[in-house]
Amino acid sequence: MADLSTKVGALRLGNPAILASGISDVTAELMLAAIDGGAAAVVTKSIGLKPREGHKNPTVVELENGVLNAMGLPNPGISIYSKEISKVADAGGKVIASVFGKNATEFSFLAKKVQAAGACAVELNLSCPHAKGYGAELGSDPEIVREITSAVKRSVKIPVFPKLTPNVADIAGLAKAAERGGADAVVAINTVKAMKIDPWVAMPVLSNRIGGYSGPAIRPIGVRCVYEIAGAVKIPVIGAGGITNGSDALEYIMAGACAVQIGTAVGPAGTNVFGTVCAELEAFMDARGYRNIKAMVGKARCA
Numbered sequence: 001m002a003d004l005s006t007k008v009g010a011l012r013l014g015n016p017a018i019l020a021s022g023i024s025d026v027t028a029e030l031m032l033a034a035i036d037g038g039a040a041a042v043v044t045k046s047i048g049l050k051p052r053e054g055h056k057n058p059t060v061v062e063l064e065n066g067v068l069n070a071m072g073l074p075n076p077g078i079s080i081y082s083k084e085i086s087k088v089a090d091a092g093g094k095v096i097a098s099v100f101g102k103n104a105t106e107f108s109f110l111a112k113k114v115q116a117a118g119a120c121a122v123e124l125n126l127s128c129p130h131a132k133g134y135g136a137e138l139g140s141d142p143e144i145v146r147e148i149t150s151a152v153k154r155s156v157k158i159p160v161f162p163k164l165t166p167n168v169a170d171i172a173g174l175a176k177a178a179e180r181g182g183a184d185a186v187v188a189i190n191t192v193k194a195m196k197i198d199p200w201v202a203m204p205v206l207s208n209r210i211g212g213y214s215g216p217a218i219r220p221i222g223v224r225c226v227y228e229i230a231g232a233v234k235i236p237v238i239g240a241g242g243i244t245n246g247s248d249a250l251e252y253i254m255a256g257a258c259a260v261q262i263g264t265a266v267g268p269a270g271t272n273v274f275g276t277v278c279a280e281l282e283a284f285m286d287a288r289g290y291r292n293i294k295a296m297v298g299k300a301r302c303a
């Protein structure tokens with residue numbers, strides 16, 4: 001039988017399916033439910049220094065082939081969230097803590113806190129498409145990506161995974177900057193900057209007007225980004241964007257990802273989506289004679 005285990009740099013995972021940031025992940029109970037459903041690790045909602053309420057409603061709208069949201073980085077702040085991370089870690093779960101800050105100092109402070117709480121890695125949100133002073137406002141500039149990554153690397157021992165924005169001309173350039181900063185891996189992609197207008201009220205639907213688009217519609221964008229990144233850097237890539245089933249995960253793996261994150265699909269499919277994706281991966285691997293994940297990573301890149 002095929003071996004589903006994988007490695008993201010030094011981080012060993014029982015399978016390649018990880019819960020993406022921002023989906024059913026603000027409490028230990030929710031994170032443990034994803035692990036029960038088969039996720040090898042979970043990523044927290046992005047954590048900031050202080051509690052934040054986020055934008056007023058409407059913050060989410062479901063579209064034909066995906067979901068558009070602008071939550072405004074709501075989170076309970078690092079002191080409360082640290083306790084949730086510790087509960088999952090104490091129960092044997094692997095938590096990748098997503099953090100956001102205004103600058104390298106804030107990112108480094110948060111990274112130290114999540115390391116102390118028991119996180120197995122830290123994901124840097126350099127890619128939220130619509131938060132003023134945060135996310136992609138910093139992460140669209142390769143020099144800032146390098147600087148923040150390098151500061152966090154100097155502050156913690158756990159692996160550091162910058163999460164990149166697809167809303168740029170050259171995402172591979174951002175990945176190279178992350179690699180220069182010492183990143184252990186990069187995560188691609190965060191949501192695609194998008195908008196929905198309701199013609200009957202002649203207004204954008206989201207209170208923030210602009211949001212981040214996720215779900216099946218963005219998968220081809222994510223796969224292309226991973227393909228470009230994997231051709232430009234030596235560090236591992238974690239793929240994300242529109243994965244619902246084993247075949248979707250295989251696209252990312254064959255583009256060059258060694259693990260994948262699943263978020264939006266947890267809404268309709270529930271936390272069992274991780275187990276289902278893994279079962280479908282295993283069936284494919286057995287059918288095609290792939291012994292392990294590594295044998296498939298970047299398989300579509302050769303020609």
Ligand code: DHB
Pocket residue numbers: 022046069070071072073074125127128129135190191212
């Ligand atoms: C939010 C953050 C993100 O990183 C993203 O991709 C979408 C939304 C938010 O909290 O608003």
